Amino acid sequence: MLKVRLIxxxxxxxxxxxxxxxxVDLRDxxxxxxxxxxxxxxxxxxxxxxxxxxxxxxxxxLLDVVRRTAxxxxxxxxxxxxxxxxDDIRNLLLAGADKVxxxxxxxxxxxxxxxxxxxxxxxxxxxxxxxxxxxxxGEADGEGASWEIFTHGGRNATxxxxxxxxxxxxxxxxxxxLVTSMDRDGTKAGYDLxxxxxxxxxxxxxxIASGGVGTLDHLVAGxxxxxASAVLAASIFHFGQHTIGEAKAFMAAAGLPMRMDV
Amino acid sequence: xxxxxVDYGSGNLHSAAKxxxxxxxxxxxxxxxxxxxxxxxxRRAARIVxxxxxxxxDCRRGLDAVPGMAEALEEAVRQxxxxxxxxxxxxxxxxxxxxxxxxxxxxxxxxxxxxxxEPADPAxxxxxxxxxxxxxxxxxxxxxxxxxxxxxLHAYFVHSYALAAAHPTEVVAVTDYGGPxxxxxxxxxxxGTQFHPEKSQRLGLALIANFLRWRP
Numbered sequence: 001m002l003k004v005r006l007i008x009x010x011x012x013x014x015x016x017x018x019x020x021x022x023x024v025d026l027r028d029x030x031x032x033x034x035x036x037x038x039x040x041x042x043x044x045x046x047x048x049x050x051x052x053x054x055x056x057x058x059x060x061x062l063l064d065v066v067r068r069t070a071x072x073x074x075x076x077x078x079x080x081x082x083x084x085x086x087d088d089i090r091n092l093l094l095a096g097a098d099k100v101x102x103x104x105x106x107x108x109x110x111x112x113x114x115x116x117x118x119x120x121x122x123x124x125x126x127x128x129x130x131x132x133x134x135x136x137x138g139e140a141d142g143e144g145a146s147w148e149i150f151t152h153g154g155r156n157a158t159x160x161x162x163x164x165x166x167x168x169x170x171x172x173x174x175x176x177x178l179v180t181s182m183d184r185d186g187t188k189a190g191y192d193l194x195x196x197x198x199x200x201x202x203x204x205x206x207x208i209a210s211g212g213v214g215t216l217d218h219l220v221a222g223x224x225x226x227x228a229s230a231v232l233a234a235s236i237f238h239f240g241q242h243t244i245g246e247a248k249a250f251m252a253a254a255g256l257p258m259r260m261d262v
Numbered sequence: 263x264x265x266x267x268v269d270y271g272s273g274n275l276h277s278a279a280k281x282x283x284x285x286x287x288x289x290x291x292x293x294x295x296x297x298x299x300x301x302x303x304x305r306r307a308a309r310i311v312x313x314x315x316x317x318x319x320d321c322r323r324g325l326d327a328v329p330g331m332a333e334a335l336e337e338a339v340r341q342x343x344x345x346x347x348x349x350x351x352x353x354x355x356x357x358x359x360x361x362x363x364x365x366x367x368x369x370x371x372x373x374x375x376x377x378x379x380e381p382a383d384p385a386x387x388x389x390x391x392x393x394x395x396x397x398x399x400x401x402x403x404x405x406x407x408x409x410x411x412x413x414x415l416h417a418y419f420v421h422s423y424a425l426a427a428a429h430p431t432e433v434v435a436v437t438d439y440g441g442p443x444x445x446x447x448x449x450x451x452x453x454g455t456q457f458h459p460e461k462s463q464r465l466g467l468a469l470i471a472n473f474l475r476w477r478p
Contacts, residue, residue, distance in 0.1 A: 001438055002386075003393045003416065040463070045393055070277040074284070076418055076461050096277045098420075098461065121316030123389050123420045175389055175420075206387045229387055259393040259416045261464060 003259040004223050005045035005230035006248055007208060008237045010035055011052045012081075015061040017238070018052070033068045035238070040073040042244035043262030047073065048101075048178075048232060051081030052153075059088075063095045070096020080128055080178070089116055093124065101126040101178055104151045106169055107158055117173025126208075127174040130154060131162035131195055132182045147181075147195050154182035162195065163202050170203045177203065178232065180211040188214025188235075196226030208232050216242060216250040223256055263291065263474065266307035269299045270324040270331060272314045272351065281460035282311070285470035293474065301334030309474060310335070310344050313460075314351030318360030318376055318423065321351045322368070335369070339452055346452040347473050350421065353447065353454025357425050372447050372454070373428035379421070381440020389422045394437040394445075394457075396465075402434045402448050404472045408465055410435070415465035417445065417457035424456060451478040 010017045010032050017032045036047050047069070051062045059082065066079055079092050080101030089100045100120075106113045106127050117125045131147040132154065147162035166177055179199050181192035191209045200207040206229035209222035213233035222231040236242050245262070252258040265282055267275050275297045286293040296303055304310055312335070314321045325331055338344045348356050357368040360376040368376070379390055393416035398405055409415050419437065425444045427433045435446035437457075447454045453473070459466035 001394065001412070002390065002419075005392050067276075071280045074277070074281050074461060074463055074466055076420075076458075094276075121320075122422065123391070124315065176391060204388055206389070206391050229392070261415050 001257050003045070003257045004251065005208075006219065006244065006251070006258070007046045007048050007078075007230055007232040008039050008044050008244065009048040009050060009210070009232050009234045010238075011050050011234065012062060012065060013052050015065055032065050033072065036069045036073050036077075039237070039244060040075050041262070043248060043259070044075070044244050045259060046076040046078060046230070048078045048080070050101075051079070059091075063091060066092060066095040066097055078126055078178075080126070086115060086119055089120060093120060099124045099126050099176070101128045103128040103130065107149060107151050107160065107165075110168060110172060113169050113172040113174055117175070122173045122175035125174050126176045126178050127169040128178040128180065129162060129166060129199070130180050130182050133192065133195070145194050145198070147198075150182050154185070163198050166199045166203055170205050174205060176206050176208065178208045178210055182211065184212025185210075187212050190214065190218040191222045191226050193221055193226045196222060196228050200227035200229075206230060216247055219247055220251055220254045220256060223251075224254075263293045263308045264303075264306060265293050265295045265309045265311065265474070266304045267295065267297045267311045267313065268304060268331065268335070268352075269297045270321075270328045272316060272321050272324050275313055278311070278313055278349070278460040281466065282470055282474075285467040286474055288467060289471035289474065291471070291474050299328050299331065301328070301330035304331065304334040305338050305342075307338065307344060310338060310346045311349065312346070312352035312355065313349045314353075314355060316351060318351060318354055318362040318368075319364050319366040321355060322360065322366045325355065332369070339371070343451040343478065345473065345476050345478055348452070348454030349460070350456060350458055353456055354423065354425055356447065356452065356454050358428075360423070362423050371452055372425065372432050372449060374426050376423050376425050379424050379439065379443055383440040386440045389420055390439045390443065391420050393417065394419055394439065396435045396437055396445050397442070398435045400431065400434050402446070402453070403476045404446065404448070404453055404469055405435070406472050408468050408472070416462070417455070417459070417465050418461040419457045421456055425454075
């Protein structure tokens with residue numbers, strides 16, 4: 001039976017791990033390669049690196065981090081942040097990434113998703129969707145709600161409807177979607193479950209829920225109520241609030257199929 | 263022991279090489295792992311690994327674009343009986359044909375077609391992506407000492423297509439995804455895994471070590 005994936009995400013800046021609260025208040029939490037090895041040993045199901053300043057700074061540092069991680073960790077690695085060209089993708093894959101996540105470049109030019117998927121295969125193209133709720137009622141009930149795609153860490157509105165956009169990029173070849181609620185990111189209030197469910201139910205590919213995890217219950221809800229295939233979290237792991245093992249045991253006890261090999 | 267990981271422009275082979283080196287080191291096997299596009303290196307190797315990511319037809323074209331490689335594989339694997347491991351699309355290439363986007367001939371070592379996975383439960387997502395357990399249908403040296411079955415170790419899968427083998431006996435392990443999906447094929451000196459042993463942590467390293475020890 002296929003298991004639910006638990007994915008710690010490391011935000012990387014200048015080759016160091018940070019976690020932005022709402023993408024602004026950054027704290028330094030260590031060496032990404034060491035973090036990756038610790039998560040590997042702890043039983044994380046995948047790792048995600050997000051290069052948060054890729055647009056401004058030397059990408060060579062990140063490629064080196066990816067290379068050293070792939071040499072030490074025999075588990076799947078997704079890398080995103082500032083991926084704009086086919087060469088960016090190729091360089092990351094050659095450095096050892098298994099999947100590359102595309103965000104702004106896909107919003108700006110949908111053909112890039114198709115080009116990337118045709119070149120490298122659907123299975124390694126993740127489209128990262130940052131969405132904010134623009135209308136509709138509250139948490140439990142997603143009826144009538146809608147969400148808009150934002151770029152640049154939630155600063156720039158695009159006018160694109162998140163569900164329509166999700167369907168479109170999957171048609172173009174995205175093999176997986178990483179969906180982040182910009183309303184929830186950094187709040188510890190839990191995933192925007194209605195958003196996750198609306199997208200997960202609209203596309204045939206797996207959805208990774210992201211943005212807002214503050215408790216282990218939130219991880220369970222992301223799968224059970226958000227219909228996500230995988231759940232991503234950062235700060236609850238980075239700062240020792242919970243271990244990967246605790247989180248997986250909690251999810252398993254809640255009845256979700258988890259990989260408990262470690 | 264010389265291990266040749268065939269480089270035909272399909273994805274990153276560096277981490278695969280590192281996984282083979284690590285598995286060998288942990289198992290106390292001395293290896294020289296080469297990522298190579300040299301047909302002569304494939305002919306000389308004691309173990310041959312054919313990885314592959316992306317679409318079947320692209321991989322086939324990539325393999326054919328390396329002068330002499332298909333011939334070297336045929337000679338080393340079929341005539342010299344060098345132990346061979348195909349990984350993911352490298353495993354699918356062992357089939358007669360791939361039906362992804364277009365019909366493409368495979369190497370023809372395992373009779374059967376590579377076809378879209380169609381889970382009985384339409385709610386199941388495609389690609390089949392993530393960690394799943396193995397059900398061993400017939401024992402094979404590759405599984406030595408590896409805990410399989412529903413409570414066993416997990417393997418990492420990422421694929422939308424799977425090998426439907428014409429001879430059921432050549433499918434030695436399946437995984438369950440809305441029905442059985444071919445996970446490992448084997449015949450004589452050749453084997454192939456749909457999952458990625460180089461990404462499958464404990465199960466993967468153990469399987470790689472078993473492949474290095476294998477004396478078919």
